[in-house]
Amino acid sequence: MLMSVLGCFYLHLETTKKKIARGLNNSIQRPNFLKKPVHISSTFGIITMTELLFVTMFFALLIWSLANYLYISFGHLHMDREGEKIWKAKFRSVSLRLGYIGNICWAFLFFPVTRGSSILRMIGLTSESSIKYHIWLGHISNLLFTLHTIGFIVYWGITNQMSQMVDWDITYVSNVAGWIAMLFGWAIWVTSFPSIRRKAFELFFYTHHLYLFYIVFYMLHVGGSYLFMILPGIFLFLIDRYLRFLQSQKRARLVSARLLPCGVVELNFSKCLGKN
Structure with a gap:
């Protein structure tokens, strides 16, 4: 939140x-190597040095966490139960911590799709180029949460606690x-492929709007x-x-419309506000 406010200034x-x-009349342009593309592909798109640094730091954060x-x-x-074997307790701990790491991904999930964010402009990113990071974060978080869920199902199965699946604890x-x-x-993940x-x-x-119920x-x-x-990410979003x-x-006045030979429809709108 502080970065967002400082970014505006x-x-x-x-x-x-x-x-x-x-x-x-100072037309001297200073070279900015951080905005220079370092990788271009159909899979990952155009990645600049700034984006590569942030991606590297993000994965370092996940691994360290x-x-x-x-x-x-x-x-x-x-130990969830008295006399529980150590490997079962460790398995439960890993499953739980995978959920924690997924939560870190969710902390960053909404920043790339906050189109008017000062944070994106401050670090030299556009809303269009940032969409891919929202997609990557969505895939990673859903994968981690799925492993978290499957891990607990397996743990409850091997410890004869399947009744925990329908437990609604008010205090825990x-x-x-x-x-x-x-x-x-x-549902959101499958339809996003x-x-x-x-x-x-x-x-x-329309399935993507289920994120409200998800939250x-x-x-x-x-x-x-x-x-x-x-x-913070949800609030700014x-x-x-x-x-x-x-x-x-706001209403926009349509000036002209035509169908181009390639099958694309060209629409021209007036910059000035007008009535339909």
Whole structure:
């Protein structure tokens, strides 16, 4: 949140600086190697040095967090039952920590799709180029949450605690809420794959709005402490959606329309506000 506010001031100062430079006829362009593409492919798109640094730091954060969680948990193993074998307790601990790492992915999930964010502009990213990071984060988080879910199912099976699957603990963890959240998550995940998204875009679009229910049951599953970790991204995303909703209420006057030989429809709109 602090970075977002400081980013607004930074962008304002940069805009003022550019206006002054234009007024002095200063046309010298400083090379910025951080914005230089370092990888171009059909799979990953165009990746600049800035993006490569952030991706590297992000994966380093995930690896370090998982290693740190496991190191601490293995040193202070929690035995769910008296006389439980150590390998079962470690298996449960790994399954639990995979959910923690998925929560880190969720903390960053909404930043790339906050189109008007000052954070993206401050580090030299556009909303269009950032969509791929939302997709990658979505795949990684859903994979981690799926492993987290399967891990606990296996653990409950080998310890004869399958009744835990329908447990709704008011004071601790609600397993039922976690199941419901994952059902919404799997629906969003499956329909986001290119093979489905390109053939049934409306299905993908409307299914993606299930994230509202996903967040609600996710909160009921993990509690308020872990929700606060992902709240800044959600808060900025909701503000951005509200501002874009207000912007969409403005009417634009259609000047002309024509069908090009390649089958593309060309529409020209007036920049000035006008009545339909």
